[in-house]
Amino acid sequence: MSENLKTIKELADELGVSKSYVDKIIRILKLHTKLDKVGNKYVISKKQEKAIITRIEKPKTTTESTTKLHTKVNSEVDFLKEEIAYLKSNHDKQLTSKDKQIESLSNLLDQQQRLALQDKKLLDEYKSEINDLKALKMPTQETEFKHLDNQYKDEVNALKEKLENLQEQIKVQKRIEEQEKPRKWWGLWRK
Template sequence: MSDSLKTIRELADELGVNKQNVQYHIKSLPNKERLKNEKGIILLTIDEQNFIRAKILKVSTDKVLADKISTDKVSTDKILTDKVSTDKALADKILTDKVSTDKILTDKVSTDKENNFLIEKIKIQEEQIRDLKEQRRNGKEQLDIKDSQIAQMQNLLDQQQRLALQDKKLLDEYKSEINDLKALKMPTQETEFKHLDNQYKDEVNALKEKLENLQEQIKVQKRIEEQEKQRKWWGLWRK
């Protein structure tokens, strides 16, 4: 048998199909007469093989293409379905995100208002604290000034008291001398000593009066300072 001739089985095996498939396409051959070998088995020429091969390959290609189209349609339908589901999920997510965003923005606005209120309140309290510190500092400075004035007046009073004691001592000495002179009975100098006695008495009285005035001024100054302290503490307590 020529190598160019093939049986139906051989061609079916070559094309990977069953024998009935090849036999079905043999009916479409232009010539109706078939070559046969000595055993009566049909032999197919090159042209017949090519014709059947083209038919089978076309059918296979068409089937593959149809299967692919069907598969592609199923995939496309699935993609479209998935896209619809995805679009719906995306739309739901966008809506949910918008609601969440609106809530976040609303909460942020509310929080910002509360923060601004707290910031303003803190600023006011800080300003009040600065004012209070300034008032206390001014009050302390004034108290320091008053204390310094009181110390100066106290020093002056001490000096006046020392001078008064010295004058009294001197006056006592003069009185003692006068008494001694009187004891000596010196009428000619009696008038003179009496004059001196009266002069020192006047000086002592003047010093006493000056001392009393100074003590009164100190008392008045202390009352004013006490009133000033009470007024400041009252003002601070009311704030």
């Protein structure tokens, strides 16, 4: 064979990779239609060999950079996972705290509403008591009329007594005057 041409097996041995891997690279680079056949073996030209070698070595550097990139990405993913876990636990704590605050405020609101209801009941009771006391202090019209009627009756009775006393005194005075008057003999049978 010529020095410029190598078989797929020779190139694979030289690069330290398998024959099938070299064949795969040939297919990726679409060189399989351009290969020359010597006997029953395909041979690769220098130009094709350079393209295959470049392609095989490129993934090695790409693999190294990809490995570094994967390592960096993995460390960032781990960091983000830790941060997510921290934020999740912190979020859970905050939710628990907020739930407790809501429960506390709900209890306070309920208590305030009960106190407001009690205050309203007490206020209604006090209003009722005040109205009862006002009713006791302010006599009704009937009570006033009875009171006035009794007062007038008492005054009338007092005036009647005075009148009777005055009439009695007048009678007594008349008797005294009659007794002091000289009597005439013809008026003795009168009286």
